[in-house]
Amino acid sequence: xxxxxxxxxxxxxxxxxxxxxxxxxxxxxxxxxxxxxxxxxxxxxxxxxxxxxxxxxxxxxxxxxxxxxxxxxxxxxxxxxxxxxxxxxxxxxxxxxxxxxxxxxxxxxxxxxxxxxxxxxxxxxxxxxxxxxxxxxxxxxxxxxxxxxxxxxxxxxxxxxxxxxxxxxxxxxxxxxxxxxxxxxxxxxxxxxxxxxxxxxxxxxxxxxxxxxxxxxxxxxxxxxxxxxxxxxxxxxxxxxxxxxxxxxxxxxxxxxxxxxxxxxxxxxxxxxxxxxxxxxxxxxxxxxxxxxxxxxxxxxxxxxxxxxxxxxxxxxxxxxxxxxxxxxxxxxxxxxxxxxxxxxxxxxxxxxxxxxxxxxxxxxxxxxxxxxxxxxxxxxxxxxxxxxxxxxxxxxxxxxxxxxxxxxxxxxxxxxxxxxxxxxxxxxxxxxxxxxxxxxxxxx
Numbered sequence: 001x002x003x004x005x006x007x008x009x010x011x012x013x014x015x016x017x018x019x020x021x022x023x024x025x026x027x028x029x030x031x032x033x034x035x036x037x038x039x040x041x042x043x044x045x046x047x048x049x050x051x052x053x054x055x056x057x058x059x060x061x062x063x064x065x066x067x068x069x070x071x072x073x074x075x076x077x078x079x080x081x082x083x084x085x086x087x088x089x090x091x092x093x094x095x096x097x098x099x100x101x102x103x104x105x106x107x108x109x110x111x112x113x114x115x116x117x118x119x120x121x122x123x124x125x126x127x128x129x130x131x132x133x134x135x136x137x138x139x140x141x142x143x144x145x146x147x148x149x150x151x152x153x154x155x156x157x158x159x160x161x162x163x164x165x166x167x168x169x170x171x172x173x174x175x176x177x178x179x180x181x182x183x184x185x186x187x188x189x190x191x192x193x194x195x196x197x198x199x200x201x202x203x204x205x206x207x208x209x210x211x212x213x214x215x216x217x218x219x220x221x222x223x224x225x226x227x228x229x230x231x232x233x234x235x236x237x238x239x240x241x242x243x244x245x246x247x248x249x250x251x252x253x254x255x256x257x258x259x260x261x262x263x264x265x266x267x268x269x270x271x272x273x274x275x276x277x278x279x280x281x282x283x284x285x286x287x288x289x290x291x292x293x294x295x296x297x298x299x300x301x302x303x304x305x306x307x308x309x310x311x312x313x314x315x316x317x318x319x320x321x322x323x324x325x326x327x328x329x330x331x332x333x334x335x336x337x338x339x340x341x342x343x344x345x346x347x348x349x350x351x352x353x354x355x356x357x358x359x360x361x362x363x364x365x366x367x368x369x370x371x372x373x374x375x376x377x378x379x380x381x382x383x384x385x386x387x388x389x390x391x392x393x394x395x396x397x398x399x400x401x402x403x404x405x406x407x408x409x410x411x412x413x414x415x416x417x418x419x420x421x422x423x424x425x426x427x428x429x430x431x432x433x434x435x436x437x438x439x440x441x442x443x444x445x
Contacts, residue, residue: 003044033138036068037150038150041197041204049063058332058336060116062116065119073129076133082136095128105117105332110328112330113331114334117331131434131438144223148228161173166243181198193243210408213405215232215235216255216259217405220258220262220404248289252286253286254408315360317346322369329372329375359421360421361419366421386410402435
């Protein structure tokens, strides 16, 4: 299906919903958020350039795009209030830090492809500007309702598509939204898995992990409790049908962490007794899943050994890049370009061309490669610093839904990011930026 036709259909549906709600004299502002969230998997945008065959950057393709986000910025401008211009450096330290890293990347002598960095900068800043505009005329309730609505309809639709394939074997649904999805839905004929609106089972699975953490949060804090329970169950079932090994592990650890922190927010989670209460049950569940459950063959047989070997190759490549520029890396969204111009990095560990054109399958090592020690230290501080701040918010009974969702999001990124680069893809990054932005915005308010 053409992206233009698909976007027209989605806009028409949301306009119809707006009219219906208006006739019932109900607020419709939350639909701005819902529409944005629902459209994330499709990666809508109009390309302004065609990259050359040897133009590769990192996790974000080096293509200048008039994205849906830019279109939405123009659309919401008439509704935005003047306070969106106000900028608090204290509340936006994470944005400030990323902008500094962008500047360092542009000045970095090891950055061999500035186009990749520019594309990432435009992607990041356009999303942040859109969120800033939304926050100027939406209340916190509007944002939560919009996020719930968008994720709910995504959960229903992804589950339906997952039933079509792989359950019913209707492979036609895998190529409706992305040309490459049909190939990846069968993992190059190694095993089948649901892709939904995405182009890879791993991306659908990670998105479902993130959505699950949100619906668990709304359930625990009595926000549309019944609908939250249904959506949580649907997300878990959909994730199961992706047959994504890493996502199974990420789901168990993420939901266990969220539930444990919710019930023990007032305690020191790093005391020995609390660590044992959390770690022992979680490890037992993981051991059962990997070794004794009906899914054990997925981890111990299938193509698992090949995939483990592939990760090791990627990791060795990352450390080779790190040795070249250990302090500031080779530039944001530029590690693949650097590899393409220094093929010796690949030839040291393998002769397979796959590794020279696919991002390193570990987002933490991508950061180490692209921004060096400086970047990895900021990344670790950003993740764990915000997890502790979110726990404090929960302890104080404030901003619980967003705080617990943020914890789930970050844990999912930490775990999934150890073996994949999907968290930094344009099909996942917007939901990461959205939850992070609004969770931090509503902190201490």
